[in-house]
Amino acid sequence: MAQVEATNNQQPATNNQQKIKSICCIGAGYVGGPTMAVMAQRNPDIKVTVVDLNKQRIADWNDADLSKLPIFEPGLDQVVEEARGRNLFFSTEVDQAIQEAEMIFISVNTPTKTYGKGKGMAADLKYIELCARQIAEVATTDKIIVEKSTLPVKTAQAIKSILDHTGNGVKFQILSNPEFLAEGTAMTDLANPDRVLIGGEQTLEGKKAIQALVDVYATWVAKSQILTTNIWSSELSKLVANAFLAQRVSSINAISELCEATEANVEEVAKAIGMDSRIGPKFLKASVGFGGSCFQKDILNLVYIAKSLGLNQVADYWEQVILMNNHQRNRFANNIVSTLYNTVSGKKIAFLGWAFKKDTNDTRESAAIYVADRLMDERAQITVYDPKVTATQMQGDINYLNTRSESENKQYLETETDPYKALEGAHAIAVLTEWDEFKTYNWQTIYNNMSKPAFVFDGRNVLDKVELEKIGFIVQSIGK
Ligand SMILES: NC(=O)c1ccc[n+]([C@@H]2O[C@H](COP(=O)([O-])OP(=O)(O)OC[C@H]3O[C@@H](n4cnc5c(N)ncnc54)[C@H](O)[C@@H]3O)[C@@H](O)[C@H]2O)c1
Numbered sequence: 374m375a376q377v378e379a380t381n382n383q384q385p386a387t388n389n390q391q392k393i394k395s396i397c398c399i400g401a402g403y404v405g406g407p408t409m410a411v412m413a414q415r416n417p418d419i420k421v422t423v424v425d426l427n428k429q430r431i432a433d434w435n436d437a438d439l440s441k442l443p444i445f446e447p448g449l450d451q452v453v454e455e456a457r458g459r460n461l462f463f464s465t466e467v468d469q470a471i472q473e474a475e476m477i478f479i480s481v482n483t484p485t486k487t488y489g490k491g492k493g494m495a496a497d498l499k500y501i502e503l504c505a506r507q508i509a510e511v512a513t514t515d516k517i518i519v520e521k522s523t524l525p526v527k528t529a530q531a532i533k534s535i536l537d538h539t540g541n542g543v544k545f546q547i548l549s550n551p552e553f554l555a556e557g558t559a560m561t562d563l564a565n566p567d568r569v570l571i572g573g574e575q576t577l578e579g580k581k582a583i584q585a586l587v588d589v590y591a592t593w594v595a596k597s598q599i600l601t602t603n604i605w606s607s608e609l610s611k612l613v614a615n616a617f618l619a620q621r622v623s624s625i626n627a628i629s630e631l632c633e634a635t636e637a638n639v640e641e642v643a644k645a646i647g648m649d650s651r652i653g654p655k656f657l658k659a660s661v662g663f664g665g666s667c668f669q670k671d672i673l674n675l676v677y678i679a680k681s682l683g684l685n686q687v688a689d690y691w692e693q694v695i696l697m698n699n700h701q702r703n704r705f706a707n708n709i710v711s712t713l714y715n716t717v718s719g720k721k722i723a724f725l726g727w728a729f730k731k732d733t734n735d736t737r738e739s740a741a742i743y744v745a746d747r748l749m750d751e752r753a754q755i756t757v758y759d760p761k762v763t764a765t766q767m768q769g770d771i772n773y774l775n776t777r778s779e780s781e782n783k784q785y786l787e788t789e790t791d792p793y794k795a796l797e798g799a800h801a802i803a804v805l806t807e808w809d810e811f812k813t814y815n816w817q818t819i820y821n822n823m824s825k826p827a828f829v830f831d832g833r834n835v836l837d838k839v840e841l842e843k844i845g846f847i848v849q850s851i852g853k
Pocket residue numbers: 399400401402403404405424425426427430467480481482483500503504521522523524552553554555556666667
């Protein structure tokens with residue numbers, strides 16, 4: 374990123390610089406909601422309207438009871454409470470919000486395609502295109518369009534082409550402003566970002582648009598942290614950032630298997646290599662595998678782009694990050710089966726955690742889903758406790774895989790809202806998410822109520838192995 378072209382983000386706004394007064398964000402999801410809440414909180418003079426087609430989602434954002442917000446994110450409720458109704462609004466009136474806004478963020482989902490060309494790899498841009506068409510149809514005044522969603526490099530060209538062919542004289546500037554927040558820490562990431570990246574056309578009009586967005590962020594982000602680039606560098610940097618992060622997780626997970634085979638300890642290895650300032654200590658936590666809506670989707674997208682350009686070695690290199698992650702999940706599930714004397718049929722396996730990481734209710738691509746599916750194939754009886762994920766969500770996640778009928782899934786997958794009940798009578802416990810509360814449980818009571826031998830498979834290395842072994846558990850961790 375240090376190599377990308379820097380522009381004039383240190384310069385103050387000139388007299389003819391546009392000062393944004395009204396923002397609309399299309400998409401009230403995990404990104405649109407928290408991002409706009411912070412933007413509104415930090416810019417009380419700007420009216421920020423977040424719109425979505427999903428009526429229930431908008432109703433939940435407007436719920437007077439802040440515990441009903443559609444997204445669980447520590448600290449989000451306070452920010453919403455401060456700004457909502459003042460200059461932050463959630464609405465289903467998409468056309469009206471588009472018309473009123475000078476700047477429109479597109480923050481809709483860009484999932485992996487499930488059909489046609491690029492199926493299983495390319496990003497599905499149908500929601501993005503729909504937004505562009507709707508803006509083109511409705512807009513009567515000039516607008517700055519901001520790509521907030523994660524998009525393949527060169528998407529701005531397609532958006533521009535749609536917008537520029539309206540024939541009604543309205544002028545659009547397209548910016549790329551990818552979001553780097555991580556779920557569970559979204560509010561601190563947004564309040565104090567490592568960097569804000571803004572890409573735009575390197576023309577006078579493009580630079581003005583970039584400056585208008587820089588000014589929105591500059592009310593709370595130091596200008597030195599606001600990086601402006603050409604639009605393609607910005608689009609591509611988002612995919613590359615996720616690929617590098619995921620690559621670190623797959624790298625340490627690959628080493629975890631080597632550690633298990635050699636009596637090395639992956640945490641000691643991670644510490645030893647992480648103290649090298651060139652490597653750094655972050656994102657070296659071995660686990661049952663990464664999940665989340667972004668890593669897999671974005672790497673597949675990168676792989677697809679490379680393949681489309683005939684860059685097969687580049688594609689293969691990055692695809693390996695995904696293959697290693699799939700391997701790590703399978704390895705974890707297979708190890709449970711082999712340790713439990715090669716059969717889990719009819720045995721109760723209790724899962725602690727279903728979310729893809731702690732402090733979120735998001736389950737997209739969570740390793741828990743794949744581990745459960747594998748164990749259900751072996752006819753294990755799974756009981757899950759997660760402090761934030763609902764039973765409906767868990768059933769939906771398993772049904773989405775289409776491995777077996779919904780009624781069979783119901784038969785093999787149960788949910789408990791009390792962790793001690795979930796663990797009672799279990800043959801084995803599998804820790805799938807690193808929720809802090811798991812460390813505080815009374816493990817002696819849990820042991821007393823389990824079938825013996827009592828196994829723990831700690832897919833997150835969060836429990837105290839030595840203490841659990843003292844109680845009598847047989848504990849298997851990752852990479853040690
Ligand atoms: N989740 C994250 O942590 C994260 C972080 C950085 C970037 N991103 C990227 O941000 C984008 C959004 O991700 P998300 O997790 O917020 O998705 P999401 O599914 O939680 O939210 C997207 C929302 O857009 C709405 N929507 C879709 N089409 C619409 C339309 N035409 N008009 C109005 N609303 C529409 C959907 O109803 C949905 O509520 C994706 O490209 C993702 O890759 C996500």
